[in-house]
Amino acid sequence: xxxxxxxxxxxxxxxxEVAYQEEVVxxxxxxxxxxxxxxxxxxxxxxxxxxxxxxxxxxQLYGPELMxxxxxxxxxxxxxxxxxxxxxxKAFAATAVGAPVPGYPCPxxxxxxxxxxxxxxQDAQNALRRTMETYSRVTRFVFICNYVxxxxxxxxxxxxxxxxxxxxxxxxAGRIEHICERESVTLGPGALDTLxxxxxxxxxxxxxxxxxxxxxxxxxxxxxxxxxxxGQVAPEVVSSxxxxxxxxxxxxxxxxxxxxxxxxxxxxxxxxxxxxxxxAELLSGxxxxxxxxLCGALEALAGADYSLVxxxxxxxxxxxxxxxxxxxxxxx
Amino acid sequence: MPLWVDKYRPNSFDxxxxxxxxxxxxxxxxATxxxxxxxxxxxxxxxxxxxxxxxxxxxxxxxxxxxxxxxxxxxIDLPSRKLEVELTTLSSNHHLELNPADVGSNDRYVVxxxxxxxxxxxxxxxxxxxxxxxxxxxxxxxxxKEAQQGLRRTMEKYSSACRLIMVCSNVSKVMEPVRSRCLxxxxxAPSDAQVMEVLQGVAKKxxxxxxxxxxxxxxxxAGRNLRRALLCLEVCRAQQYPFGDSQEPQRADWELYxxxxxxxxxxxxxxxxxxxxxxxxxELLANCVPPELIMRQLTFELLKRMDDEIxxxxxxxxxxxxxxxxxxxxxxxxxxxxxxxxxxxxxTYLVSCGLA
Ligand SMILES: Nc1ncnc2c1ncn2[C@@H]1O[C@H](COP(=O)(O)OP(=O)(O)OP(=O)(O)O)[C@@H](O)[C@H]1O
Ligand SMILES: Nc1ncnc2c1ncn2[C@@H]1O[C@H](COP(=O)(O)OP(=O)(O)O)[C@@H](O)[C@H]1O
Ligand SMILES: [Mg+2]
Ligand SMILES: [Mg+2]
Numbered sequence: 001x002x003x004x005x006x007x008x009x010x011x012x013x014x015x016x017e018v019a020y021q022e023e024v025v026x027x028x029x030x031x032x033x034x035x036x037x038x039x040x041x042x043x044x045x046x047x048x049x050x051x052x053x054x055x056x057x058x059x060q061l062y063g064p065e066l067m068x069x070x071x072x073x074x075x076x077x078x079x080x081x082x083x084x085x086x087x088x089x090k091a092f093a094a095t096a097v098g099a100p101v102p103g104y105p106c107p108x109x110x111x112x113x114x115x116x117x118x119x120x121x122q123d124a125q126n127a128l129r130r131t132m133e134t135y136s137r138v139t140r141f142v143f144i145c146n147y148v149x150x151x152x153x154x155x156x157x158x159x160x161x162x163x164x165x166x167x168x169x170x171x172x173a174g175r176i177e178h179i180c181e182r183e184s185v186t187l188g189p190g191a192l193d194t195l196x197x198x199x200x201x202x203x204x205x206x207x208x209x210x211x212x213x214x215x216x217x218x219x220x221x222x223x224x225x226x227x228x229x230x231g232q233v234a235p236e237v238v239s240s241x242x243x244x245x246x247x248x249x250x251x252x253x254x255x256x257x258x259x260x261x262x263x264x265x266x267x268x269x270x271x272x273x274x275x276x277x278x279x280a281e282l283l284s285g286x287x288x289x290x291x292x293x294l295c296g297a298l299e300a301l302a303g304a305d306y307s308l309v310x311x312x313x314x315x316x317x318x319x320x321x322x323x324x325x326x327x328x329x330x331x332x
Numbered sequence: 333m334p335l336w337v338d339k340y341r342p343n344s345f346d347x348x349x350x351x352x353x354x355x356x357x358x359x360x361x362x363a364t365x366x367x368x369x370x371x372x373x374x375x376x377x378x379x380x381x382x383x384x385x386x387x388x389x390x391x392x393x394x395x396x397x398x399x400x401x402x403x404x405x406x407x408i409d410l411p412s413r414k415l416e417v418e419l420t421t422l423s424s425n426h427h428l429e430l431n432p433a434d435v436g437s438n439d440r441y442v443v444x445x446x447x448x449x450x451x452x453x454x455x456x457x458x459x460x461x462x463x464x465x466x467x468x469x470x471x472x473x474x475x476x477k478e479a480q481q482g483l484r485r486t487m488e489k490y491s492s493a494c495r496l497i498m499v500c501s502n503v504s505k506v507m508e509p510v511r512s513r514c515l516x517x518x519x520x521a522p523s524d525a526q527v528m529e530v531l532q533g534v535a536k537k538x539x540x541x542x543x544x545x546x547x548x549x550x551x552x553x554a555g556r557n558l559r560r561a562l563l564c565l566e567v568c569r570a571q572q573y574p575f576g577d578s579q580e581p582q583r584a585d586w587e588l589y590x591x592x593x594x595x596x597x598x599x600x601x602x603x604x605x606x607x608x609x610x611x612x613x614x615e616l617l618a619n620c621v622p623p624e625l626i627m628r629q630l631t632f633e634l635l636k637r638m639d640d641e642i643x644x645x646x647x648x649x650x651x652x653x654x655x656x657x658x659x660x661x662x663x664x665x666x667x668x669x670x671x672x673x674x675x676x677x678x679x680t681y682l683v684s685c686g687l688a
Binding site for chain 1: 360363367368373374378410411412440441477481485486488491492503505508509513514515516519520521556624627628631635640643644647654658659
């Protein structure tokens, strides 16, 4: 039994295998033919193929062997202070390029992959500007991040930028079916749709969810197991919360809201997931979207999501946002 | 003598009554000898750690229960400097357990070093295949942002040599890319009926007579937290046995203290009173009650004591100042600002009602 998770096993080996990111793939395929590569900046949400693409480029340029000496990958697990990056890049750029390997373009430059670059400090990024210029003849940089706004403009403007989009359900379905075939997994009715719905365009999450569900179901994956392992909030919990938010009279009293929220916390649901599903529920119940009161409610939801991301307490945030949504919907 | 909470922890999946469904699933999951990085989340005392320990046992057998506690210096070579951190770890031949809070500001380097060390000392299976070790990260919601960032590629690169089991209660504090790399398992707090069932089971094994009315009060007191229920039962047992029908579970000192602070705030709203409350907040912090817990508990105590009209405002201040407390440096500022805000709001309300 191989201990390799499917996400790694089915990581694209070639740029052409990267699904759905046509713009990226087309441009890079052309660039790879001429082995003439600009500096690159990949950005987009988790599990959309950024790291995979960068690694695939490296492999296609140099082949699996030469890649070891020609490619340097620095990610958030490496120390990346100002001096460290400069020294590492300098040492890396200074070593002689090894002899080309037949069958691969092996251009006369090296590749420096800075993965998770949005976690680098502004200072470290600033220090990179000079470094990039100094070594641009002998190195190409690939920056990868989730949030392009966290990359300072002078770096971003030196790169060809590529946005990685959340994968479309149909594309995702294609990859999933491919894996199911290879791993002899059978899918129950509605399983594919469910998988797309719960993974929100994140193919890694979809593959991980699939693998877990397949193990639980002994090779068969059904809808219920998927929902179970995906962390979705039970629909009745969300609809009851939404009902409390809309309620007037006794059912809309603060005590009633508090009880619901305490139950949700005790059930252990992830607060952000609750917000997401509550938003969908409120929107679906709206009468044609003409309801201005909904704006206040959506604003409150957005504020709470931000607070959670910066590390605020789930119980207090959920209680507050529920109260705010209720107040917004009750406004005359 | 182990505490009942430890003594009656089910140690294999077959013995689970609460979370039977999760136990069954995990059992199937490891039946193949493999499992993905896993993140257990849910409120305190729900049974997360118990599941983790049973999971380790299911993978490695009783060997994982032979743990040693070691304190040793870890030398970490960073490109820019050498780091030496003294670290206390709990480990067996198969796994190592770490509380990020014990590691402090160097958590990102320590976690990386441990994972690399695990990959170096990768065990060899009987069939010549290479196995994996497990790193258990408790309270992973307290792992710094930098350390979490650092885990992303590491979780992918070392995925065949080292598996992570992470445990937390505030899952929003675990960043999305890390969650995307895990099987996330939600552990709900057991229902009141289930807590009752566990209490009755323990009472039976301890040969105790458990009057129903008393047991119901313990269940109520525990608020769906199994640890709280079992600790409470054991304390009550020491205080008075046979259990009296009117015996009350004793709340923890810090809880009583916070309830008192809430009462102080509602009794009088003045600079003098604020001064008194502040000294009590200092006292709580000095006794290592986490500031976010003070904020949450205080809010719920205040809500019990105030009119509906001002509840939402109070909660919204709490949410706002608790967030600042997370982002800021000194907790006392934000706790005090919260109290001052609430006092002023309560006062205005009372005046508007003609009550003050
Ligand atoms: N566009 C894609 N085509 C094919 N497979 C993909 C694609 N995107 C993601 N995957 C699958 O998901 C896994 C993770 O992808 P990858 O490591 O490239 O994500 P990422 O964009 O770098 O995410 P993060 O921002 O979290 O680092 C891959 O191993 C692969 O199995
Ligand atoms: N499934 C269970 N069945 C019976 N008792 C349990 C179960 N899970 C937990 N407990 C009891 O509750 C206590 C607290 O559980 P624990 O797993 O430490 O909670 P958490 O890690 O979620 O805070 C344990 O020490 C154990 O005695
Ligand atoms: Mg990546
Ligand atoms: Mg615990």
